[in-house]
Amino acid sequence: MYSFEPNEEQKMLIETVGKYAINDLRPVAREAEEGKSLPPKLVAKGWELGVLQASIPEAYGGFGDRSAVTGALAGEELAFGNLAGALAVETPNLFALPILLCGSEEQKQEYLPKIVEGNWAPYTSALIEFAFDFDPNALKTTATLKGEEYVITGEKAYVPFAKNAEAMIVYAALDGVTQGFIVPKAAPGLTVENEAEKMMGLNALPTFRVRLDGVKVPLANRLGGASGHDFERILASMRVANAAAALGVSRAAFEYARDYAKEREAFGVKIAQKQAIAFMLAEMGTEIEAMRLLTWEAAWKLDAGKDDAFIEAYLASMGAADMAMMVTDRAVQILGGHGYIREHPVEMWMREGRGFAMFTGFAMV
């Protein structure tokens, strides 16, 4: 069957998460961006909504089953409030969900209950590398099997909350194939830069360079155990999350520009009454909806285990990134000079909008 309406449970989730996004995340967005940090209480409150907890089965301390569709719905809502806040709340997903999807039984039992039953804690993952042609399937960080250990060497960038991370999954090329490795806090050879990355946008989210200088982890720390795992599954889920976040930011920018256009007057009418503006808004609204449906379909295909799910996730992420750039740029354009001033949020969304071309790895559903 085709069906385009969230189920009752998802509707409730959207409502709860949406309230948090509007009442908690949005009001502090500008201050957090300028001050380059998020209030810990804000993140804690977001964590207590239980989005991740609801994706983990009871056997591992959670209270539900993971659904990429539900994750995408929640991800859009959170990002609608504020992207940095959304990604901060979702950072433990980067550690917990790969373990849930691909981890060995021991890994699930060791980490999942600890994470979902506790307070928000910086569990994270390191995927991105600082190279223009960064490719998650052709990593420059390598893992080499030496005796009873894997030795990991390389440099990672943009690792959320790496500074105080309890543990992180580091992705590295093992014989040319990307694999995740659980690297515990303070592993010898692991260095996290003191200063956070300085980015064009998303400044409230602390991300760090991480250096791995012959970091040794036991065989059991390879994600999925000795036989490893299919990284494509994790990557696809990251892509869907990226697309969902792009939808949230785009919708925020679209609605703001729409409301502004209905207030602002020029030549005796509201500027929204001019086709030049109205048509821009029509296209923005149409593209957001188009990419939302593509994202939903990709998520649904992941959940249903369809053959083309990974390709569809790739298309959704790419399409949503382009859409986000277009929509956020136009939102600034509609506000004109005011859009360029930091009193309005649209310039911030535009800076974030460009980021979705490289944010894959910042979130997971």
Place this chain on the structure above:
Amino acid sequence: MTIEFETPKPIAQTQLVLKTVAEEMMRSKSRYFDEHEHEIPWDYMEFMHTAMKAMGAGSLAPKKEKGNGHDGGEQKEKRPSIAYQSLASQIEMLAWGDVGFYLITPGGGLGAAAVAAAGNDAQKEKYLARFSGEKPTLAAMCMTEAGAGSDTSSIRTRAMLDEKTNEWILNGEKIFVTAGDKSFTEYEKLGKGFLVVWASIDPSAGRAGMRSFVVEAGTPGVKIAKLEHKLGIRASDTASISLVDARVPFDAILGSPTVEKTTTGFKGAMATFDATRPLVAASGLGVARAALEFLKEKLAENGVQIRYGLPRQKLSNIEREVIDCEIMLKSAWLLTLKAVWMADNKKSNALESSMSKVKAGDVGTKITQKAVEILGPLGYNREFLLEKWFRDAKITDIYEGTGQINRLVVARQILGYSGAELR
């Protein structure tokens, strides 16, 4: 409700059959009828009529209620209809074959859709039953006039009630009537079709006076004045139709015969378009898919594979173009599917149906243009159908409301503006 994208089995099965039809009955004749405009592909029409009758597909005619418990069987839980979703899928596949042929597929087209959307039960029975008759039968919608394109409220065709005979007298000139000739002219091989003619019953009332009338094939006073020569979709006739004191019975009016101070008549027309715009979108996307598949096929023949999953920075330009086309096509199809799903579930879809049409118009033209561009000398050659699809696709952005008029509809919905607030 839930979020789900599993193609329903009946739709998937029909698609398989239609794909064969598209390849065997349409593609093989596409070039001939493109180059012999105004000739009629009878084989296709007769085949489709027989096939669709057998399958019970493609028609909006009301279905007879099946046994409801009296036959001893347990009453089944009522599932939401998938009629529009099926229709959109079928149209997409037929247009993938040849959109010109699709437009003359028997079954009533826009004319029947208008009756289905605005007619009463008796009218639906009277006018729609014929499509499952002996011969292929068509019906057409006559809206556009020389001075009224997207601005349908300035239509000048008039309908006056002759109180003596209780007949409506229609006068006016209609243009761009898709399948107008086959719906009106009484060909021996066709069943009796009809036109749905939009006219005003009270010019002083503006939109409130707008009504549609069913005009049976062969009605005296009605004449096919001209058949257009077009850029594409040449297998489909586009007629100019003149009405001079054409008389139709009183009950040929769809909707109320009296004018109140509301615009329900006009809204009836617009409601028809809410239902049909996603179907037109589907047809445009069928052409786009044909072009994109052909492009990928030719690239593969020449050793160019699309490496999905690579970051943009590592893709070749051709790969980026193809991937962008796929994103456009898939997302446009989902918009279309959502719009028809809403129609099936009785949800108001004015916004979504116009969105789907805006997007499909864009996507249909862009993808076909891109494919011709990328294939260079191959793309431009009439040895292949690609150049024809490029010409065919353009109509998607024009008929059933141009991309611009649909943007206006979308914008009004998004902004909560009336026609007066956003002109």
